[in-house]
Amino acid sequence: MGQVVLKGINKFFDGVHAVKDVNLQIRDKEFMVFVGPSGCGKTTTLRMIAGLEAISSGDISIDGNVVNELAPMDRDIAMVFQNYALYPHMTVYDNMAFGLKMRKFARSEIDKRVLEAADILGIGELLTRRPRQLSGGQRQRVALGRAIVRHPRVFLFDEPLSNLDAKLRVQMRVELKKLHLRLGTTAIYVTHDQVEAMTLGDRVVVMKDGVVQQVGEPLELYNHPSNKFVAGFIGSPAMNFAAVTVTEANGSLIAENSGLRIKLPDETAQRLRGRIGREVMLGVRPEDLTVAGGADLGHPCFDAVIEVVEQLGSEILLDMKVGESIMVASVEPTAGVSVGDKLRVAMRPSRLHVFDPQTEAAI
């Protein structure tokens, strides 16, 4: 079992309100990712769950027991740190065995568990080495090994992949996912990388300024962001935003600003009925913009001038000037476009997002 519940958690650091009234239920066996920009309170929240940071108010419970006052070692959790935090004077074996030795496990049991973990992680040959003799990826595996030998109820990961180079990071990400499927232990994972959040998480918590912005499955966040921050944070390249005014003409709703004028699709128009004459924030993802062709008949379209062409091989990113503002479109690599071209760009009508310009909440 490994169900973690956070109820009304607050954290103050010298008068700074770092974590604000966080309520979360992390289910048993779930892979939960905390994501957000640095300083959003995600690591502090994780450290409070670990018991490394005191809670200013609220309750944390694991499997129904409030653990607020329990020392880290009594919470039955294991943590993987950003800088691995391997004991530099101990061999890989001793690093992994340390937690078991402290808990007075029998030597044979320690041996069995360490070898088993080393086998899972493919570090059997490294057991007699010291951390300084290992590469970044190997250290990462040892840090994981140290966590899994303990068979804890919950794994806590504090940006464990951020010190690895890009290629290794992708590889370790896949291995972490496999490891979780294999062990089935509840995992709470902190990252600032939205790709890691999307790929690893069963569910994702997006945080900003100590406040939980949205909790949901990755695709739910992508398709239905609850506010402008989540919309901009999830997805790469980031969502395009344009401030537009809603007007009515011939019974349909029009969104317009100095650079574009589009007829809103019915589904979006319905939500904006009450806002005629007012300003809203329109959001559209780069991948939901296409170079307008025959198939886009009836889709909202606007004119744009290409300023930069970024060839990524699998796609092309176009930085386009639309009126006064800049929008990014991700288009097919076969699109024959070059800098300075004037284009007609089409939006996928079902993929339009609208936000309140003041509260930034999705409408």
Next chain:
Amino acid sequence: MAISAVSDTTLREAPPPRRHRLLEDERWLAFVLLVPTIVLLGMFIAYPFMRGILLSVTSSRVGMPGDFVGLANFYKIFNDGIFRTSVYNTFLYTGVTTVFKLGLGLWLAMLLNRNFRGKALARAFILLPFIIPTVLSTFAWKWMFDPTFSVLNWLLYHLGLITGRINWLGDPDLAMISIIIVNIWRGVPFFAISLLAGLQTISPELNEAAAIDGAKPWQRFWHITWPLLLPVTMVVMLFSVIQTFADFQIVYVMTGGGPANATHLFATYAYQIGIGTGLLSEGAAISLAMFPVLFLVVIVQLLYIRRVEVR
């Protein structure tokens, strides 16, 4: 091409002075750069050391060059009861003070390594005994241990712990304890600050990882902090042992080696015989007797530090 041709001719027109060309050679440059150090070390360490050795095998006194007498001086001091007492005292003094300085210094360092209000100020204050000139602070201590004016006696008396005066510096054992206390007081800041610097190089994450791994505070110290602090500890101990073994100031000011030569160390006894009595050669022999011990200490500790560091 044109540019390089021009610079070629300018080079040929103005060849660098000869001494510059010599310095281009790394062997010469290395030698020139080493000269100041060699001169200083030679004048102030090697020469006095050699003179000391030469002096110790003669019978020279103040105003009398003396003759070569072989190891007679060494034979004489090894049969000298006061010398034996000084040897014993020096080992006792060094051993006891080092243990206390390490223990107290480590304790202070761990306290100062915590976060608290006024941390910077406390760290600065800790250094005070180390900053004050030893002779001055030792004079202050001498007053505190004075049989008549002792503030310690006054305190103990008013706390009801003693009924009569304690003659701190008049009793051989108490005098030894007194100078040991002063040495500890003076040496703890060095240990505390050096060990604090060592503690700050240990990532707090290691202690957090150990806490999650189930290590209690004492186990975290024993399994994590202490082994990682060991290289720094050994260096600090090395410096401290050398300094304490050859200590002079505290004993000279506090007791002058007394009462009845009971608190002499190598250095103070060598001074008393060599300068005080004028038996230069015998004094030289006494201070040279320190050399093998210190040499051994340095070798052992340096080897140990190297072993710990390559781990």
